[in-house]
Structure formats: C-alpha cells, structure tokens
Amino acid sequence: MNGLSARIDVSRGDFRLHVDIVAAAGRITAVLGPNGSGKTTLLHTLAGLQPVDAGRIEISGRVLDDPAESVFVPAEHRRTGLVFQDFLLFPHLSVQANVEFGPRSLGLPEPARRATEWLDRLDVADLAERRPSALSGGQAQRVALARALAADPDMLLLDEPMAALDASTRVEVRRELRRHLREFTGPTLLVTHDPLDALVLADDVVVLESGRVSQSGTTDDVGRRPATSYVATLMGANLLHAIAVDGLATCTDGTTVAIPDRALRGEVIVVIRPEAIVLHRTPPEGSARNVWPVRVVDVETHLDRSLVQVAGPPDLAVAVTAASTRDLGLAPGMQLWASAKALDLDAYPRSD
Amino acid sequence: MTGKRRTESTPWYLVVPGVVAIAFLGLPLLGLLLIAPWGDLLPELTSEEALQALRLSLITSLSATGLALVVGVPLAVLMSRTRWFAGPWVRALVTLPLVLPPVVGGVALLAAFGRNGIAGGPLYELAGVQLPFTTLAVVIAEAFVAMPFLVITVDGALRSADRRLEQAAATLGASRWTVFRRVTLPLIAPSIAAGAVLAWARALGEFGATLTFAGSFPGVTRTLPLAIYAALDVQRSQAIALSLVLVIVSAVILVSLRGQFLAGMRR
Known part of the structure; x- marks a missing residue:
C-alpha cells in the first residue's frame, strides 16, 4: 500500500x-x-x-x-x-x-x-x-x-x-x-x-x-x-460545524454560537469542552453570550463526575460534578438552559 | 550566598573555627606575598635557570595536556557510551591517579617504562629507546596524573548531555561519525575546554611523579616545581619568584574555570 x-x-x-x-x-x-x-x-x-x-x-x-x-x-x-x-x-x-x-x-x-x-x-x-x-x-x-x-x-x-x-x-x-x-x-x-x-x-x-x-x-x-x-x-468534546462571520458562527442545525475570534470567516469547527458548559434551571442572566434551551437525554455518573447528554439544538455533552447533578436533580426529560462563555470555546477553520 | 537569612540561622560558635580555616588557607599565601622580592622580581624571573624551567614547564605541560586530549576524550566517550568501558574497573583505573601519591605514580611509571619495565624493557631492547630521565618522561609523568581530570570532566558532560539530540541527528540522516563530529563534540566542547585547563594546571604543578620518574636535570627534566624545590636552599628569592608565577597562573585558571562552569550550568 x-x-x-x-x-x-x-x-x-x-x-x-x-x-x-x-x-x-x-x-x-x-x-x-x-x-x-x-x-x-x-x-x-x-x-x-x-x-x-x-x-x-x-x-x-x-x-x-x-x-x-x-x-x-x-x-x-x-x-x-x-x-x-x-x-x-x-x-x-x-x-x-x-x-x-x-x-x-x-x-x-x-x-x-x-x-x-x-x-x-x-x-x-x-x-x-x-x-x-x-x-x-x-x-x-x-x-x-x-x-x-x-x-x-x-x-x-x-x-x-x-x-x-x-x-x-x-x-x-x-x-x-x-x-x-x-x-x-x-x-x-x-x-x-x-x-x-x-x-x-x-x-x-x-x-x-x-x-x-x-x-x-x-x-x-x-x-x-x-x-x-x-x-x-x-473524545467527549463537542464539535459543531458552522459558518463564521464577525465572531458569530451559525451551525448546520441553525444554532448560533458566539466565538472568541472575530477575524475567523467561512467554514469552522467550534470545539466546546464538556467542562466549559454550565447548566441552569432558569434562563441565566450573566455575561455568557451563548445560552441555549436544552432537554436532558441521559445522565451518566462516574465517581464524582457526571456526563450529561442534552438535546438542543445544539446537542451537547456536558460535564458536571456529581454534587451539582444531585442539586439540580438532573434526570432525563428535564428542561434546562445551557450556557458557555465565548472565551471558553475554540474555533478552527475547516478549510484544508 | 543565597541571602543573609541562612547566615543568621547558623550557630554563632561556628564562626571561630571558620575564621581559623580562612587564616589557615590565607596566611601562607599572605606570607608568600610579604617575603616576595618585589624589587628583584624581573631579574630573578629572567635568569637563565628560571627561563629554562619556565620554558620546559610550558612545553611539557602543554604536551601532556595534548596527550591527555588525544586519548582521554575518546576514552571518556567510550566510558559514557559503551557498557564495557563504563565498568567499575575502568572507572577505578581512571580515578586512581587522582588519589595515588604522586611519588608512587613515579615508581609505578619506572616499573612500566624503566629499562627493565614491562613496556620499557622491550622498548629499550628493540628500539634502543630509554624513557626515564628524559623530557619525554616528564610529559608521561604529567599526563599520568593529569589525564583523570580531563576524562572525568568530559565523561560527566557526556552523561548529562541530552542523548536525544543525537537521536534527532540520526533521524535527519547523519551517520554516527557525523553525529559525533557535528552534535556530540560541539555540545561538550565547553567541558572539554574546562577539563583540559584542569589537566594542564595539574600537569604544570606536577612534582612527585616527575622527580621519581624523570629526575631533576636542568633544561631536561627540571620543571618549575622542581626548580623551585632546587632553588629553595641556595637561591630562596628565586624560588619565591617562581612560586609567585605558579600562584598567578592558578588564580587565572580559577577565574577562567569559574566562568566556564557557570556557562555550563546555564545551558
């Protein structure tokens, strides 16, 4: 070969x-x-x-x-x-x-x-x-x-x-x-x-x-x-394929994501680490520019840490502590809000 | 060194023996400077015997350093890179001249290279060459005691050098010889220089092995230290003037090596 x-x-x-x-x-x-x-x-x-x-x-x-x-x-x-x-x-x-x-x-x-x-x-x-x-x-x-x-x-x-x-x-x-x-x-x-x-x-x-x-x-x-x-x-990082214009990336599923790099244009991959996402019971008010209403699909807890799959758009994997899982009462079917600061995301040009 | 705090936490009663130690080391030097014939220094140093000894010392110590470099650096490379040469016997053999009384070294050299020695015998019978009590014998005696300084310094540098740089060179297509010449050698060059200076200083000050194996013949084997010893009873001021020369050389070496070691640490 x-x-x-x-x-x-x-x-x-x-x-x-x-x-x-x-x-x-x-x-x-x-x-x-x-x-x-x-x-x-x-x-x-x-x-x-x-x-x-x-x-x-x-x-x-x-x-x-x-x-x-x-x-x-x-x-x-x-x-x-x-x-x-x-x-x-x-x-x-x-x-x-x-x-x-x-x-x-x-x-x-x-x-x-x-x-x-x-x-x-x-x-x-x-x-x-x-x-x-x-x-x-x-x-x-x-x-x-x-x-x-x-x-x-x-x-x-x-x-x-x-x-x-x-x-x-x-x-x-x-x-x-x-x-x-x-x-x-x-x-x-x-x-x-x-x-x-x-x-x-x-x-x-x-x-x-x-x-x-x-x-x-x-x-x-x-x-x-x-x-x-x-x-x-x-490989748990969330990957979103999107088109970027002026610091705003529009994903294939219609979601928009604020990204840190305003100079980036065209096809991009937005990488969101599961740790960078915060889950809220009520719509969050704060500096996070990315807020999406989501529904919990699955909760998997290992020791002190849970991996929560949520359906959006966008569909995301979210890492939270086991304590938060209990406090929020996370269970499949729950409606929540997910937020992520633009600065916690990475975006890479897709063009080869 | 690293601030006053440490000094302050040190028990005060260490100060007395500490000062005694300083006096012990410093007084002889001070004494030498005080009795030095400063006015007659130039005539003393330019007298025929003095110049002869200076010239001979310079030639033999540099030759001994050269000899140590030519066979010592390859030995250091083998010691740091191959299992056999890294063994305890080779290491002990290399270190032995450091701790061996020089006069014993001289006796051993006679046993090896004397007219009846294991190497000197055949050498005399086959080639008619007689080593003891020649200038060459001085070089051999000096190299014998000086080489360990070079070998140990270079061996240490090779052991602490990053072998992966050699691997990097190999992946770039460099043959073993190219790797050695263009990567290994330049990387340890500062240590080779430091080791050579140390070896040269040791060769320059060599006394016991030289006297035993080469004797003390003016112009042939009477190097600076031997000339100082010979002049001590008959021409004290000349002995002191020559001693000052060796003090100054030692001081210069100390300063130059300090810079070298610092450069080595920064890398």
Whole structure:
C-alpha cells in the first residue's frame, strides 16, 4: 500500500507494545493515548531508534524492520522526519544550520538553498540567523518541522506537538500546524494525549491503551462511536460545524454560537469542552453570550463526575460534578438552559 | 550566598573555627606575598635557570595536556557510551591517579617504562629507546596524573548531555561519525575546554611523579616545581619568584574555570 503499514511487537521490561497501524499517504493519523500507553516506544520503533522484537514495518513497499527477514534499517537511513515534543533543535547551531543539517548529512544538492526554501514555506525565514534559545515555542516548532521536512522524509512523525507550548499560543499554533502538515504528501503520524490535537489536526485516529490499539478509524467515526470509556471521555468534546462571520458562527442545525475570534470567516469547527458548559434551571442572566434551551437525554455518573447528554439544538455533552447533578436533580426529560462563555470555546477553520 | 537569612540561622560558635580555616588557607599565601622580592622580581624571573624551567614547564605541560586530549576524550566517550568501558574497573583505573601519591605514580611509571619495565624493557631492547630521565618522561609523568581530570570532566558532560539530540541527528540522516563530529563534540566542547585547563594546571604543578620518574636535570627534566624545590636552599628569592608565577597562573585558571562552569550550568 501507499503509506505506512506497521505490525509492531516490542517489550521493554514489563511493558509490551503490540499494535497494528496503517497510515495512508497524504493523510494525518493521530495516535491518541494516555501517558504510558506506548506512544513514545511506537515512535522510536518507527523512526528506527529501537528495533521491534517481532513484526514488520513497511513504508510504500520498502521494508524498514522485519526480524524474520533480518532487515533493520537504522534511523540514519530511514528517511523518517521526527519532530520531538520539545523540538530538540541543536542549541549550538543557528536556525539556518539546523535546517541544513539533514540535507547536508544526506548529501542532498544545494543544502543551503533547500533550508532557506523550507524556512520560507514555514514563514520563519526571518529567524534564520537566530540561535534556538532565542525562539518562542511556536517558532521553534516551525523550525523543527522545517528541519524534518528539509531532509525530504518518506514519513513524518510528530511527538506531542503541542505539549511544549503555552496554553495561550496553542490555538493559534495548532491552526498553523494544520495548514503546514496539509502540504506534506507522505503519511503523517501524530502522537498525542490531547484529543483536541486529534480532532483538529487529524483525519484518522488510532487510540492506544496500555500498549494496544483499542479503536481506530476516521476522526469523525471514532468521535461518534467511542468503543471504550477512555475514548468516550477523551473524545467527549463537542464539535459543531458552522459558518463564521464577525465572531458569530451559525451551525448546520441553525444554532448560533458566539466565538472568541472575530477575524475567523467561512467554514469552522467550534470545539466546546464538556467542562466549559454550565447548566441552569432558569434562563441565566450573566455575561455568557451563548445560552441555549436544552432537554436532558441521559445522565451518566462516574465517581464524582457526571456526563450529561442534552438535546438542543445544539446537542451537547456536558460535564458536571456529581454534587451539582444531585442539586439540580438532573434526570432525563428535564428542561434546562445551557450556557458557555465565548472565551471558553475554540474555533478552527475547516478549510484544508 | 543565597541571602543573609541562612547566615543568621547558623550557630554563632561556628564562626571561630571558620575564621581559623580562612587564616589557615590565607596566611601562607599572605606570607608568600610579604617575603616576595618585589624589587628583584624581573631579574630573578629572567635568569637563565628560571627561563629554562619556565620554558620546559610550558612545553611539557602543554604536551601532556595534548596527550591527555588525544586519548582521554575518546576514552571518556567510550566510558559514557559503551557498557564495557563504563565498568567499575575502568572507572577505578581512571580515578586512581587522582588519589595515588604522586611519588608512587613515579615508581609505578619506572616499573612500566624503566629499562627493565614491562613496556620499557622491550622498548629499550628493540628500539634502543630509554624513557626515564628524559623530557619525554616528564610529559608521561604529567599526563599520568593529569589525564583523570580531563576524562572525568568530559565523561560527566557526556552523561548529562541530552542523548536525544543525537537521536534527532540520526533521524535527519547523519551517520554516527557525523553525529559525533557535528552534535556530540560541539555540545561538550565547553567541558572539554574546562577539563583540559584542569589537566594542564595539574600537569604544570606536577612534582612527585616527575622527580621519581624523570629526575631533576636542568633544561631536561627540571620543571618549575622542581626548580623551585632546587632553588629553595641556595637561591630562596628565586624560588619565591617562581612560586609567585605558579600562584598567578592558578588564580587565572580559577577565574577562567569559574566562568566556564557557570556557562555550563546555564545551558
């Protein structure tokens, strides 16, 4: 097939990673899992930093690792662009020299021009002479991406691309990253513990739980039909497809949602975390700009927390404490009002 | 250092032994400065014996540092990267010259490189080369005691360096040699420099091993410390003038290394 196909079985102490993963060329696949689920081990085996005990890794017909055939292509011959969580730019080299590193090592023609081209494509050409220590998190991420892409990889691997960034810059950086990743023609594998990364950046999702794949499919499918409770909580964010104009998004079901970014126009996805929604018995008076009359469909309580499904429009999943569930007397059929502050929502352009 | 509060909470009766310690360390230095022949300093330092010793010390200590760099840095890399070299025996062997009395080091060097030594014997019989009591013997003695400083400093730097930068370089298509040359080496360069300065300082001050293995022949093996010792009874003012040179060199090294260590910490 055109893309990555990997059967990986590798043990490290008590931990065993045993997964089957395919990632199509030109698509972004998110590997979603909690800490300790084997995400880093997965990346290391794919990048050739660690061999598999059994299995086979193949990219577009080229075998990279197969113990049965005694094939192991080491990292330096794999052509996998790995973008590390904390970017790992070489601190002693300028941005330009960092990006030139791959092309030079591989003996590609005109490494300097290649580097300049990639810095330009990622809009960081003006930083070429800087040292990595003088870059912001978002800038360092782009430089790291430029460095990986300049080495002309067959596959792109991203390890927790948002983890090292400030919460305040994440929305913006995620939006940019999506645009840049779209241009890559090979398979892109993005490892993350944040469902938002998967929802916003990826086409396909592979959910990893304690070393095994618990679910995989397109992002929409997995979000709609979570197979395990982990996936359900993880992917529980509310996604509304809408058209945005001047800070107001009109959803396909007719609801309007006030969003924080007034500059955003056209097709958008509005992401509302279940925790960001407040339920009221009477119409709320306050600063929340988004207020919808809703009906309770289902209440599911785990320990001290309840997940309440309400029908609107819009249909939403709402997280409330078990105490509030009791105080409000939440039960299916109840009529309530749901509110959310515009500032608690995220909106991303839908256009690819 | 981190504010007055800590000092205030310290028991006052520690002040007396503390001051005694300062006096203990400071008085000899003060004494040296007080009896120094300041007026005759220049003639004392430019006398033939003094210049000879200075020149010899400079040549041998720099050669010893070079020797330590050429074999010590690769050893440090192996110690930090391979299981065999990281073993306790190699570590003990590298650390031993640090704690070994230098005169014992000299005796051991004689046993190894003397005319009847395990390496010196064949060397003499096959090539007619005799190492003891030559300038080369000085270099060997200095390298023997100085190399641990370099190896331990560089090994420590390699252990605390982020291995993932090397992994990043490998995924970008860099061969092992390229990774070493373009990533590992530049990253530990400050520590190599610091280790080299430490080793050089140790080589410059080497006395016991040199005297035992190389003797004290003017112009051939009589380095600064040996010249100071030789002059002490017959030409005290020259001994003191040469001592001052070593004090100044030590002070400069101390200052330069302090900057180096701070730079290392900031990274």
